Every structure is written in structure tokens, then in C-alpha cells.
Amino acid sequence: MNYTKTEERLIEAMENMMIVDAHEHIPPEHVRTGSKVDVMTLFCHYTRTDLITSGMNPDDYNKVIDPEQPLDERWRMFKPYFEHIRYASYTRPALMAVKEFYGFSDITNNNYREISERMQAENTPGIYHRVMRDKCKIRVALTQAGRTDYDDDLLVPLMPIDVYGAVRSADDVKNKASNLGMEAKTLDDYLAVVKKGIEKWKSEGAVGIKMVSRPNIVPSRKIAEEIFDKIMKGENPNVSIGNDDHLTDFLWNYIMDVVAELDMVMAIHAGMWGDFRYLDSKHNITIFPRHPNTRFDLYHLGMPSVRDTIVIGKNFANVWLNLCWCHIISQQMTCSGLDECIDMVPINKIIGFGGDYGRPVEKVYGHLVMAREDIATVLGRRVDRGQMSVDEAIVIAKKWLWDNPKKLYKLNI
Numbered sequence: 001m002n003y004t005k006t007e008e009r010l011i012e013a014m015e016n017m018m019i020v021d022a023h024e025h026i027p028p029e030h031v032r033t034g035s036k037v038d039v040m041t042l043f044c045h046y047t048r049t050d051l052i053t054s055g056m057n058p059d060d061y062n063k064v065i066d067p068e069q070p071l072d073e074r075w076r077m078f079k080p081y082f083e084h085i086r087y088a089s090y091t092r093p094a095l096m097a098v099k100e101f102y103g104f105s106d107i108t109n110n111n112y113r114e115i116s117e118r119m120q121a122e123n124t125p126g127i128y129h130r131v132m133r134d135k136c137k138i139r140v141a142l143t144q145a146g147r148t149d150y151d152d153d154l155l156v157p158l159m160p161i162d163v164y165g166a167v168r169s170a171d172d173v174k175n176k177a178s179n180l181g182m183e184a185k186t187l188d189d190y191l192a193v194v195k196k197g198i199e200k201w202k203s204e205g206a207v208g209i210k211m212v213s214r215p216n217i218v219p220s221r222k223i224a225e226e227i228f229d230k231i232m233k234g235e236n237p238n239v240s241i242g243n244d245d246h247l248t249d250f251l252w253n254y255i256m257d258v259v260a261e262l263d264m265v266m267a268i269h270a271g272m273w274g275d276f277r278y279l280d281s282k283h284n285i286t287i288f289p290r291h292p293n294t295r296f297d298l299y300h301l302g303m304p305s306v307r308d309t310i311v312i313g314k315n316f317a318n319v320w321l322n323l324c325w326c327h328i329i330s331q332q333m334t335c336s337g338l339d340e341c342i343d344m345v346p347i348n349k350i351i352g353f354g355g356d357y358g359r360p361v362e363k364v365y366g367h368l369v370m371a372r373e374d375i376a377t378v379l380g381r382r383v384d385r386g387q388m389s390v391d392e393a394i395v396i397a398k399k400w401l402w403d404n405p406k407k408l409y410k411l412n413i
Helices: 003-014 030-034 039-044 045-054 058-062 070-083 094-102 111-124 125-136 170-179 187-203 219-234 246-262 306-315 331-344 363-384 389-406
Strands: 019-024 137-141 155-161 208-213 264-269 295-299 317-322
Touching: 003 363, 003 389, 019 363, 039 070, 039 111, 045 058, 045 070, 045 187, 058 070, 058 125, 070 111, 094 111, 094 125, 094 363, 111 170, 125 137, 125 155, 125 363, 137 317, 155 187, 155 219, 170 187, 170 219, 170 363, 187 246, 208 246, 208 331, 219 246, 219 295, 306 317, 306 331, 363 389
Parallel strands: 019 137, 137 155, 155 208, 208 264, 264 295, 295 317
Antiparallel strands: none
């Protein structure tokens, strides 16, 4: 890409900054190094959406990313659809990874086998540090793979709310309690299990709990208790989330208060994915004031409801706006939203980057490059218009990439 002189100065400054990667789904490294990888690994996760909406059959996609299937056959299935998506934001990090780590400027009929061979050869212990620490200067990545068994201080976990925030059966309650050396027969018993479980997660290094934005109600403890008792008797209470499921909403609200008590963070997925109307960030407007001591990290700028989400960040002191995933959804939408964030939201409430990847860790690099581009574009325009100096813009960029997520999550780094 071609940059203005101001953008070049800002990007260079950001390339020398330490980074807090504020959202990933990366499992322990042995999970990655213990599996086969090839060029198709770079098209796991988000590119699935673009490939399928461009016409690829979902079953074919599952075959394409299966490393146990013949690579040549998978490449032939993939190649026509690759041409449809190669200019999309989801694809850029894959191409940048191929160039930066494996030495090829493109993926073609002539090199896909060699790229795959190089990827497998590099799929060895230390790959996380080579990609994230050495290349990206990421000191810490906050990851959400539903586990806490990390043996390295690079990855710091958040855990999913549904583990304790959903009660499915009496056996489910019994197993959760038993795993913590407890018993649970009443709702109060189960609340004690929930708190002890989250305390255990924190002792294992977790810094937050993740929920999704969804329709919700102000729960009644009385009705929640009635639902819980029915479940414990083996009955089906026949309730639906966001309508009459007082138990789930009661547990979620309880967990939000436990998170505050333990000085952790409540992260919220909002916006993109599936029926994004259901995940609208505005569902939380009634939640935030009920939990004034809880710190909420609102993900993805609520894309595509960016402006509504920015207003939420402006109006609620306990809400931060996290640009994780945004840069690879759309750089144009991200730049527009980030520019409006500066107008409306205090700069200490914005978190600038989260890669949001799982197995293809190499793509974190490309996503970070795109994040730096977006930040440089937005701040650079303001510098060139005389609204701030280059030095001031660099201070702001550092807040977004390091200071703000470090302070929000109280990271000891």
C-alpha cells in the first residue's frame, strides 16, 4: 500500500510499540504444533463466510480445510473461489502471512505445495513466540479457547459465561458442583458453585468472562428459583432466552457482579456473526447501569451497528470499546468508526487491536498490520489537518494498543 508521509511516521512508531492483543481464540501451543497444517489452514475461521457466500458448498469447505484429505484435490476445489475473495479484508492476512513467514508473494498452482511444506516445517514449539512476540511485539494476548491450561505468559485467558450461566439439567448442576468438591440442591447452593468456579478460573490466570449480547430481561429471583427447582426435579420448564428465562438472566446478572467483586472484566461479543440483529449491542443498555462497578469490554464496535455502539461508549463510564476483529471485517468501516470515536468517546476508552484468530496464528501478523494502517489513516488525517501533532497522535496510538487494554484488564506486564 501507499502511505502518506504522516501515515509512514505513525506506522513506524507503532511498529516499535509493545502490543496488548485484546482478543484471540488461540489454544495452547501444543494444540497447534500437534496438528497437521498446510496452506489451507490459512483459510480456516473467518474466510469460511466469504468462501461459502461466494458459492462454495459448506461440505466442500469442510473438506478443503481438512489436512487429512489430499492437498491437490483440496486446492483444486479451493482455487476458483479464492479468486472471488482474494481482495476481501478477510483474505489479506493470509496473503501477508504467506509473504512474511514463508517467502511467497501469492498463492498459486505453482507454489501451494511448497508453502504447505514450509508451514509444516515451521509448525514447531516456539511458533507462537516467533509470530506474536518476535514479529508482532505482542507482549500479551487475551485468548478465549474455553480453557486455562496455558504454560506461557504470552496467552492470558477469558472464560465463557455459559459454563456456569446456563443450567441444562440436574446432572449438569451435579457435575459442575462435584468438579469443585461441592453439592448443589438449591439455587443458593448453585450460586456458591458459580462463585467458586469463577474464583478458580481467576486463580488459574483468567482475567475476564465473555458473554454475548442478546435480548434479556430484568430477572425475578422468585421465578428463577422456580425454574431451577423444576430443572432439579427433572422437569422441562419450557422457557426461552430473552423472553421468560429468568434463570439464565438471573445467573448472568449474578456473574456480572461476581466479576466486579473479583476485579475481572466482562467482555461482550456484539454485532457480526449469523443473525447479527440478535447480537445487537443495544441489548445491553439496560444492563450497564444495573452493574456500575463492573467493567465491560464491548467487542467489535458492534459492527455493523457502529454508531449506536459508539454512543454507548460515550454514555456509560463502565464500558470500553474494543476494535478486535474490526480491521478484517472492513478497514473502511473501521476507519470511519474510529474517526467518530475520537469525536465522541474519551481516548482512554478505546482498545485498538485484537486479532480474533484460532489455529492460523500467522494471520495475527497481517491483522496487526491492517490495524496499524487504520489507526495511522485516522490519526494521520487529523495531523495533516492541524488537529493534533504527530507526537500527540503517537501517544494516542500507544494508549489504544497498550495502555488502555493493560489498564482495563489490570495486566501485570
